[in-house]
Amino acid sequence: MKKTSNVDRLIEKTRGMAINFELKPGSRINETALSRELGASRTPLREALNRLVAEGFLTFQTGKGFFCRALDPKRIMDLYEARVAIEVEAIRLACTRATDAELTVFGAYLNATEPDYLNKMDVSDAVHGDEDFHLYIARLSHNDELLRMLENLNGRIRFVRSVNLKSIHDTERSLRAQTRLSAHRRILEALLTRDGDVAADIMRGHIERRWEEATEAVQKAYAQIYVPDEMQKEMT
Amino acid sequence: MKKTSNVDRLIEKTRGMAINFELKPGSRINETALSRELGASRTPLREALNRLVAEGFLTFQTGKGFFCRALDPKRIMDLYEARVAIEVEAIRLACTRATDAELTVFGAYLNATEPDYLNKMDVSDAVHGDEDFHLYIARLSHNDELLRMLENLNGRIRFVRSVNLKSIHDTERSLRAQTRLSAHRRILEALLTRDGDVAADIMRGHIERRWEEATEAVQKAYAQIYVPDEMQKEMT
DNA sequence: GCATTCAGGATTGTATACAGTTCTAAATTC
DNA sequence: GAATTTAGAACTGTATACAATCCTGAATGC
Incomplete structure (x- = not known):
């Protein structure tokens, strides 16, 4: 309790x-x-x-x-870049520090969550699922500070991810889930080869690929806020 | 005011x-x-x-x-690794984003602070001077979040740096100041070539080279704390 | 003698009162 | 009419009181 x-x-x-x-x-x-x-x-x-x-x-x-x-587009970009900084270094460390046993468990975790990942239609669950994957790797780095920082960043980006996911249709959404899942698998493979540089590159690409999505999401979010405002003005 | x-x-x-x-x-x-x-x-x-x-x-x-x-040795290591994560990415970004004008000003800043740097015997000033150099680069990345994170890390590591500097003799200290200064110059040169990968490597090396110093400093710091404790016990 | 219980004290958690500051808008002056 | 001043309302900053919780150690039972 x-x-x-x-x-x-x-x-x-x-x-x-x-x-x-x-x-x-x-x-x-x-x-x-x-x-x-x-x-x-x-x-x-x-x-x-x-x-x-x-x-x-x-x-x-x-x-x-x-x-x-x-939470303007500039800050979103800053946050994503900070994520790259943290996660790229985390996976680099994980490559040299994660034990074989840990990687085996990690693989099992990936298998176990796969069905959820694809069927999950609840946006919040999906976002948390993705976060968990990335936090897992941070944990494999055996560095508490990197983990802490990533948790903080996640908390601040979460909303953007949600808006983004909510704004796309179910079919498109499950398609993206699949894409992301295979990206996660590639990351696991990179970890297994224990080549820090390669793993780092893959991780960087994986995160960067979500930037435009993210800034796009912010635009939508802003529309959400400021349209009601405009309406208020018109009512005055 | x-x-x-x-x-x-x-x-x-x-x-x-x-x-x-x-x-x-x-x-x-x-x-x-x-x-x-x-x-x-x-x-x-x-x-x-x-x-x-x-x-x-x-x-x-x-x-x-x-x-x-x-503040045990493990955490110190974590903090230094986190610094690497942040600063390596910061300088990478600075390579593509800092304007020529900014780099010129940065060079002038380096020249201007050089005399202070070498003559400065006050430990606290020296530590702050070094921090400022690194914060400057974070600022050149044009990413507020990386800057924020580095400020936080600095605040937490500062004590270790002080202990370390205090524990060495004046001649040795000015020798190290010189070494560090030339390292800083190399970093500037790397920035000017605008090759992110090279700059990143140099920065990584520069920070990593201070790890053993740092953990050593922590040991000393711990001695500082726990010896008085022992004495208290003996007095009881 | 050892574990357990329980009371009392110490410490944290929260509400509230009031002091000090900032903001707002009406009144005043030019 | 525009700028300035100035009450006064609204809000933040801090102290203090009290409730809730936790910790300590002595008393009790086995």
Whole structure:
């Protein structure tokens, strides 16, 4: 039984709101209002907000308060590039450090999750499944810091991935799942050869191939936010 | 005039205490005692502690409180590897993105700081000087996230670098300063050729060459902490 | 003697009050 | 009418009180 604190709940909730643009990018967060809405007092909420600042979801200015951070295309690109930095080095390390036993288990994991991967139509599950694969490799690097950084990056990119996946049709989606799956298999093979340079190249390509998708997704997300705004203006 | 909040002050202070092992690794932090010591109440202190958790200096367990994180050799290695991940990718990006004008300014910066670099005997200044060089390159990558991550890593490694520098004699120290300076010049040259792969290799080598120094420094740091402990025991 | 229970103290978790600052908008001046 | 000033409302920053939880060690039973 995992003990989850109230603050953790507030973090989840607020992160969710930031991700789903219930808090608009750049807007100031009203602590009193938000605390009331989430059913807690300001003290624990502020703790939650502080941690979200550190995670990169919010910003903070003394005397002004907390602001929802904008997720513009430039930042998305930055985040994807940061992922490349982390994951390329992680797989390089994994090539020399992962034990044969670990790679065997990793292979089994890949086989076991394959059916889920292809049939899974729930977008959130699919995104988490993909994240898990990449986190697994980070873990094989035996470097806790790289893992930590990747977890953070995932948390911030997750929304973009979701928007992207949601925006495409089922047939196209299962097609892409298949493509990605075979890419994952190639990555496993590269790991097995233990050639760090080759593995690094493959990983780099795999992540970079998702950039345009991602920035495209952001455009859509922005449309989601700002169209309602325009409508508001027209109503005034 | 920069407005610096009370919480910021508490962060600085507490980080300093964690870094200098005034808070022992693994030990629980007594909020009441620490808040009294730092002249503030628990509320802002807890905000500060929360941010330090996010920075990686402390850990937190629900119901238990905040703990000073251990800085063992394994973690130092992890941090240096993470630096490699970030900085290698940063310089790769800098090779394609830095404008000629930027590189000219960078060269001028290198010339301007050279005299300081060699004459500077204050350890803290020397460490910051070296950090600045690396941050500069991260900035040339035009990627805010990589910069952010490197800043964080620097903050956590800084202490190790200081211990290391302090532990060597002046003549040896100025010798190393010279070595490092020429390494920095080579990095600039690599940037000017705009060959990402070459630049990446040079950067990797430059950072990796400091690992053993670093872990050695940690050993010394640990001696610093635990010898007094032993003495305490003997006094009991 | 060893494990277990339980009370008391210590410490963390949260709410709330109030002080200090910033923002807003109406009033004033040119 | 535009710019400036200035209350006052709204909000953030911090202290403190109290509730909830955890930890310690002595008492109890086996």
